[in-house]
Amino acid sequence: xxxxxxxxxxxxxFQSDNITVNEKAARELIDFQLxxxxxGFYVCGATGEGLVMQKQERKKLCEIVLDQVKGRKPVISHxxxxxxxTSIELAKHxxxxxxxxxxxxxxxxxxxxxxxxxxxxxxxxxxVQIPIMVYYHPAxxxxxxxxxxxxxxxxxxxxxxxxxxxxYYEMLRLKDMTNGEINIINGPDETLICGLAAGAxxxxxxxxxxxTAEFRQIYQAFKSGDLEQARQMQRKVNRxxxxxxxxxxxxxxxxxxxMLGFEAGEATYPMVRFDEQKKQQIxxxxxxxxxxxxxxxxxx
Numbered sequence: 001x002x003x004x005x006x007x008x009x010x011x012x013x014f015q016s017d018n019i020t021v022n023e024k025a026a027r028e029l030i031d032f033q034l035x036x037x038x039x040g041f042y043v044c045g046a047t048g049e050g051l052v053m054q055k056q057e058r059k060k061l062c063e064i065v066l067d068q069v070k071g072r073k074p075v076i077s078h079x080x081x082x083x084x085x086t087s088i089e090l091a092k093h094x095x096x097x098x099x100x101x102x103x104x105x106x107x108x109x110x111x112x113x114x115x116x117x118x119x120x121x122x123x124x125x126x127x128v129q130i131p132i133m134v135y136y137h138p139a140x141x142x143x144x145x146x147x148x149x150x151x152x153x154x155x156x157x158x159x160x161x162x163x164x165x166x167x168y169y170e171m172l173r174l175k176d177m178t179n180g181e182i183n184i185i186n187g188p189d190e191t192l193i194c195g196l197a198a199g200a201x202x203x204x205x206x207x208x209x210x211x212t213a214e215f216r217q218i219y220q221a222f223k224s225g226d227l228e229q230a231r232q233m234q235r236k237v238n239r240x241x242x243x244x245x246x247x248x249x250x251x252x253x254x255x256x257x258x259m260l261g262f263e264a265g266e267a268t269y270p271m272v273r274f275d276e277q278k279k280q281q282i283x284x285x286x287x288x289x290x291x292x293x294x295x296x297x298x299x300x
Contacts (some may be wrong), residue, residue, distance in 0.1 A: 005039025008208040009047035014265035025263040030068040036212035040074040047206035074100040103133035105140035125155040137164040146174035168198040213296035239289040260300040
């Protein structure tokens, strides 16, 4: 399966205990993003806070998303954990639940050689019979070069990479090293147009949650050859992205979804909690950037 288009890095809505997934909110968010043209969903990644969620809640959210999507669009589940045993357990669960692909950052925190990283993906490759997406994020491994990903791509089930780096020279090298065969998905929201120009087949992004339709317009404009429209839309979303980054991306995205009426909950503690004064400032800054009044939010 080749992944294309615009796929939100799905937020994980929590109940007031900051642990339990809010099923009702998750289902509403899926329908909202589908109505605005989402081409798929990426669950329990960085935006979804998967690495700090309880294992059973990661499984639960994966099942909820699959049940709500009902095969209309692909679902990718990020299964990385601090230990390989948990990663494999989550990978096998995701496969049994019916995901289209699993994704994983390489092993992180400790020092791992390129050979260690290849061996990690070999274990995942042997554990499942579905596509595997390498998740390249500099926060997990700052030195994951094109040569290493091209080596991992030789594994039977590895088909794609989520490229969450602004180094598009390396992306171009990877495309060349794999004879154009690897399915590359752009990660940095603020440079989607750059990723598409470098050969990415689509994008997975955190800020697609509150701006699904606008990112879809960037993608469609680029694919149709209307580069000026794509540039204008990229500048439009980037004004909002500036605000989201300034106030701390994940908690601010969750607050933005609360502004639209979704019970997104707080980001996992100890990520920042906004008091009412801070919320008013964020609301003011988002409105100054044009969101949500000048964005398509399906009437919310």
